[in-house]
Amino acid sequence: MKNITVIGAGNGGMTAAYHFSKEGHSVCIYDHADFATQIDAINANGGITALAEHHGESMMFSGTEKITKATTNIKEALEFSTILVMICPSFAQEILFKDMLPYLTSEHKLIIMPGNYGGMVLQKMVSDSDKPNLNMVFIDAISIPWACRIVSPGVISIMGIKTFLPMSIFPQELSTPDLQADIQNVFPIPVEFLDDPIHAGLENINFGGHPLLTTLNMGILENFDGKFNYYRDCCSTATANAAAKMDKERLAVGASWGYDLRTELEAMNALYDSNYDTVYEFNRASTTHVKIDSAPASSKNRYITEDVPYLLVPCYELAKAKGIKVPIVESCIHIASAYNDENYFETGRTLEKMGLISQKSNM
Structure with a gap:
């Protein structure tokens, strides 16, 4: 089991944190202090709850899971794990990454869901920064695995889950069997590795x-x-x-x-x-x-x-x-x-x- 940091506490981020914890991983979830509603709810309740039923429909993976750390401190979040899962609107990727950059190391692996070509954009940010030698990995997923919604603070509903998740590793030369195995171990469904972030972006359904x-x-x-x-x-x-x-x-x-x-x-x-x-x-x-x-x-x-x-x-x-x-x-x-x-x-x-x-x- 792994330590995993989830960046973003929206529908997908909350569901990811919940499901990763349900799979036995130790999870930290981060969001900016301006959007702390879910972080505050997790800390108040000790975890995240997934409903068994919502609007008369059966939901998946119901229960309550403990979250190891819920924080609005980006430094704490990045120190918690080298495996980072960013789940946020695409317009926020660069905003969040700018805050992350001072604390990132070449050991970090950033999984972006959905990627939407984000790996290349964030790599360019690294090249243009004062840390151009930062040699980290960007993984662009075509989407998130779950069909999900936040119902109320700290409470989610999961309508469904994909059978597999296509994603790419960038830069390609950093893609190794060991890295692919590490990424697969994070997810509760099989992962399909695509050629590059362009391939992943064009496959977004x-x-x-x-x-x-x-x-x-x-x-x-x-x-x-x-x-x-x-x-x-x-x-x-x-x-x-x-x-x-x-x-x-x-x-x-x-x-x-x-x-x-x-x-x-x-x-x-x-x-x-x-x-x-x-x-x-x-x-x-x-x-x-x-x-x-x-x-x-x-x-x-x-x-x-x-x-x-x-x-x-x-x-x-x-x-x-x-x-x-x-x-x-x-x-x-x-x-x-x-x-x-x-x-x-x-x-x-x-x-x-x-x-x-x-x-x-x-x-």
Whole structure:
């Protein structure tokens, strides 16, 4: 069993800390003092509780687990373990990493869930810092293993779990059988190792299902305050058809960079051990996703503010670098930018921010 530090106490971070502890690991969970609600609840209660039932649906892995340390002190958190699991919105990765950097050593291994090309971005931050010789490992997971929600302070519900989790190790030369075994020992499900962070970013199954369906359904999402099942009610035959066309754009971009990507349907069936014939059927009937009784209520939801700038923009940039047209991806970025009065083409995760091109060559 290992010591593990979880960075971030949102839905995924709380669930990770709970499940790692349930698996017998000793866990520290950290969040910034400005977001200390869950940290305070853990310290008050001595741990995290997972419900057996929520809204009339059966939940998974119920119980109460002790958390060894819950802290708002980043130095304490990084001293607790060399295995770090960062689970936060992509926009917060660089913010948190800046606070972490003074206390990081070459022994630390940072698992980022979801990665969304974060390993390359954070490695560039290291190269540009006053610690350029810091030789740490970045592991980009395509997502988090769980479908989960925080119900109240210190209390979570786990609707489902993936059957395996694809991720990449960066820099690639640091990927060894021993390191892969160490990473596997952290997770309660099998790990699949991909080529690199670009491969992992393009395999994120949130790519089409979140930003496109949210963009296409924004009127009903806002007008009904997200009070329905997102996956079942926002996926129609027409929106699923549009998502399929967008998925072909992603596959073409992957092929141009040398990756043999799973289709969205293949990925969802594999990750959730199902056998649906279409994405429409999956969204309507998945035993995990039908338990999620909520939907985004505005264009400020992470399905737009995270998935557009950190999934669609990199795909658009990777396509542009290879001379490939991705009109649906590009249109979705334009519409989301209009929704939120923000130019995601500029503020999103560009090749320059990933360290793939220099500022000089981009001029």
